[in-house]
Every structure is written in structure tokens, then in C-alpha cells.
Amino acid sequence: MTDLEAVLKLVRADPKIKGVLVVTDGIFSMTGALVPLPDFVRIAKKYGAKTLVDEAHSVGVVGEAGRGVEEYFNMPGQIDILVGTFSKAFGFVGGYVVARKSIIDYLQFTAAAWIFSTSLPSCILAGINEAVHTHIQDKTIIAKLRRNRDYLWENIKRQLLVPIPIRVGAIMPLLFSSNESLLKAVETLARHKIKCGAVTFPAIKRGVGLLRIIPTASHSFEDFDRLSEALAEIEGRYGFTKAPSQ
Ligand SMILES: Cc1ncc(COP(=O)(O)O)c(C=O)c1O
Missing domain, CATH: 3.90.1150.10 (Aspartate Aminotransferase, domain 1)
Known part of the structure; x- marks a missing residue:
């Protein structure tokens, strides 16, 4: 977090840089370490940066109902962009982005993987749906x-x-x-x-x-x-x- 603040200070000293997005894993994929989310969000906000948390290793695992680090730290809605995968806790393939509508609209018109790649087949989507619901209900x-x-x-x-x-x-x-x-x-x-x-x-x-x-x-x-x-x-x-x- 000390490094994050030092980098954000540097970035904010450069008038050419406008939007800033800081990105972290929820649970770090190699060490298993947990992001100190309250500090992460506080520091990002202090420097007017948006936040993205990758929940690949936290969704389905962390938080009372397995909703990830946002639930674990009881900070609903405080992260700008949540991304996660269906390939780990849910045992499938594919992933998701959760953000407010303006960000999703922006991605739909700019994200190359969205525009130019074939979408997941419906049988996979049905499987993901089943896996997520089973995980929530059971x-x-x-x-x-x-x-x-x-x-x-x-x-x-x-x-x-x-x-x-x-x-x-x-x-x-x-x-x-x-x-x-x-x-x-x-x-x-x-x-x-x-x-x-x-x-x-x-x-x-x-x-x-x-x-x-x-x-x-x-x-x-x-x-x-x-x-x-x-x-x-x-x-x-x-x-x-x-x-x-x-
Ligand atoms: C932190 C993190 N994000 C994203 C991914 C990508 O997941 P997928 O293989 O479903 O694309 C991984 C995969 O290991 C990961 O560790």
C-alpha cells in the first residue's frame, strides 16, 4: 500500500495523465495473500483513481456467501470494476465484469475480446448458470x-x-x-x-x-x-x- 501511494503521488504530479485505474487481485494468485481492501480503496479515492479487483481466486471462496473480497470486507458497491472467472471455484470456463452501466456500455464498444471474439456457447452458459446457482443455494x-x-x-x-x-x-x-x-x-x-x-x-x-x-x-x-x-x-x-x- 505504501508503494501504491508513492506511485499514485507520482502519477498525479503529471498533468498529462487524466484517468487512473488501480488494479489488484482479491486473493493473490501465487501467495494466497488477501488484498487490504479498505486501504486500497481509501488510497485510490484519495488520488481520484478508479479501482478494479480481480476476484479470480476469491469469488466462490471468500466472504460469508462466497461473494468475494467485497463481501468479506463489507464494502458493497465501493469497487468500480469487479472481474472474475468461472474457471476456478465454479469449475467452468469464461469470466465476468461487474461495473456500473456506463463502464459496461464503454466496454461493449471498445473491448476487443468482446467485439471480435465468438461468445461462449449456450451450453457453457447454461452450465455456468447452474454452477453459480448451485454454489449460492447449497x-x-x-x-x-x-x-x-x-x-x-x-x-x-x-x-x-x-x-x-x-x-x-x-x-x-x-x-x-x-x-x-x-x-x-x-x-x-x-x-x-x-x-x-x-x-x-x-x-x-x-x-x-x-x-x-x-x-x-x-x-x-x-x-x-x-x-x-x-x-x-x-x-x-x-x-x-x-x-x-x-
Ligand atoms: C488472478 C487471475 N485472474 C484471472 C485468471 C484467468 O482465469 P481464466 O483462466 O479463467 O481466464 C487467472 C487464472 O489463473 C488468475 O489467476
């Missing part, structure tokens, strides 16, 4: 996700003493000091029949590797026990560095 899904997440994180904390970022989203990052040790970790997980996202440059900085563990509502506690066993083996052989702090 409160057990989000409750199960949270139970699973808490179980997994407690397991990992107890067994491996890995520092845990704040438990709001579902992303559990484990950092490795090299790509080689990350690849060995992925091989070990595969031997335990576990598939897990391995992240390297350019998604994160060069030279380190990151295992991005994401529990879902359909995992079972047994799945996590198996993961813990595999992680204990990896920790013994290759070691994690540290989990990025919140």
Missing part, C-alpha cells in the same frame, strides 16, 4: 471447502512447521529455493498419485519454485492425509524455504 459446498482448507492447513502446520498465510482464501503456497527441488517435489507427489500445480518463472520470480496447493470442497480428509505424508517426505529430502507471509 451452502454446504463453501462450508466443506473451509473445513477442508482448515484441516489441510492445520495438518501442514503441525507436521511441517510451514508458516501459514492468513486463512481467508484457499491457496497454500510452498516455496522451494530452486526449480530443481520443485521438480523433485512434483515427482514425489506424482509417485503418491497427487497432482499439484508447480509454478516457475515468469509466474513468480526467477530462480525459485512454488508448489501451489489448492484444496477443494470435493477433497476428503484422507486425501489431505496422503498429501501430508508426501509433503513430509519432500520436506525431509528437499526442504521448503518459507511460505510468503501475508
Whole structure:
């Protein structure tokens, strides 16, 4: 937030720059960190900047009903543009933009992906509709996700003493000091029949590797026990560095 304010100060000192849009993830995709939304919005407003929050990793997960960081911080209507994807919590494809009508009208006439690309087929739209409604109506899904997440994180904390970022989203990052040790970790997980996202440059900085563990509502506690066993083996052989702090 200190950097954001410093950049906005610089930008506002340039009379040629008119409109300013500041963009953030709700839950950061690699670290699982939560945006400090009240500060983000306060600083943006102080410098007359508009705000855009990408809820890809927060919609369906964060907030009482899973409506994302806007709900979590109880700040309805205070973000100018919300974007999100149907490809994560909802298990589909495609995404959405939520904004006031003038912004949506503007996008409909200027966004190349909207004007020049084929729209999503109706069977996909019907599926998205069903997935979102199921998620809203069946409160057990989000409750199960949270139970699973808490179980997994407690397991990992107890067994491996890995520092845990704040438990709001579902992303559990484990950092490795090299790509080689990350690849060995992925091989070990595969031997335990576990598939897990391995992240390297350019998604994160060069030279380190990151295992991005994401529990879902359909995992079972047994799945996590198996993961813990595999992680204990990896920790013994290759070691994690540290989990990025919140
Ligand atoms: C923060 C963030 N925004 C947007 C996306 C894009 O989602 P999609 O693959 O549905 O286009 C991703 C995908 O990983 C993401 O992490």
C-alpha cells in the first residue's frame, strides 16, 4: 500500500495523465495473500483513481456467501470494476465484469475480446448458470471447502512447521529455493498419485519454485492425509524455504 501511494503521488504530479485505474487481485494468485481492501480503496479515492479487483481466486471462496473480497470486507458497491472467472471455484470456463452501466456500455464498444471474439456457447452458459446457482443455494459446498482448507492447513502446520498465510482464501503456497527441488517435489507427489500445480518463472520470480496447493470442497480428509505424508517426505529430502507471509 505504501508503494501504491508513492506511485499514485507520482502519477498525479503529471498533468498529462487524466484517468487512473488501480488494479489488484482479491486473493493473490501465487501467495494466497488477501488484498487490504479498505486501504486500497481509501488510497485510490484519495488520488481520484478508479479501482478494479480481480476476484479470480476469491469469488466462490471468500466472504460469508462466497461473494468475494467485497463481501468479506463489507464494502458493497465501493469497487468500480469487479472481474472474475468461472474457471476456478465454479469449475467452468469464461469470466465476468461487474461495473456500473456506463463502464459496461464503454466496454461493449471498445473491448476487443468482446467485439471480435465468438461468445461462449449456450451450453457453457447454461452450465455456468447452474454452477453459480448451485454454489449460492447449497451452502454446504463453501462450508466443506473451509473445513477442508482448515484441516489441510492445520495438518501442514503441525507436521511441517510451514508458516501459514492468513486463512481467508484457499491457496497454500510452498516455496522451494530452486526449480530443481520443485521438480523433485512434483515427482514425489506424482509417485503418491497427487497432482499439484508447480509454478516457475515468469509466474513468480526467477530462480525459485512454488508448489501451489489448492484444496477443494470435493477433497476428503484422507486425501489431505496422503498429501501430508508426501509433503513430509519432500520436506525431509528437499526442504521448503518459507511460505510468503501475508
Ligand atoms: C488472478 C487471475 N485472474 C484471472 C485468471 C484467468 O482465469 P481464466 O483462466 O479463467 O481466464 C487467472 C487464472 O489463473 C488468475 O489467476
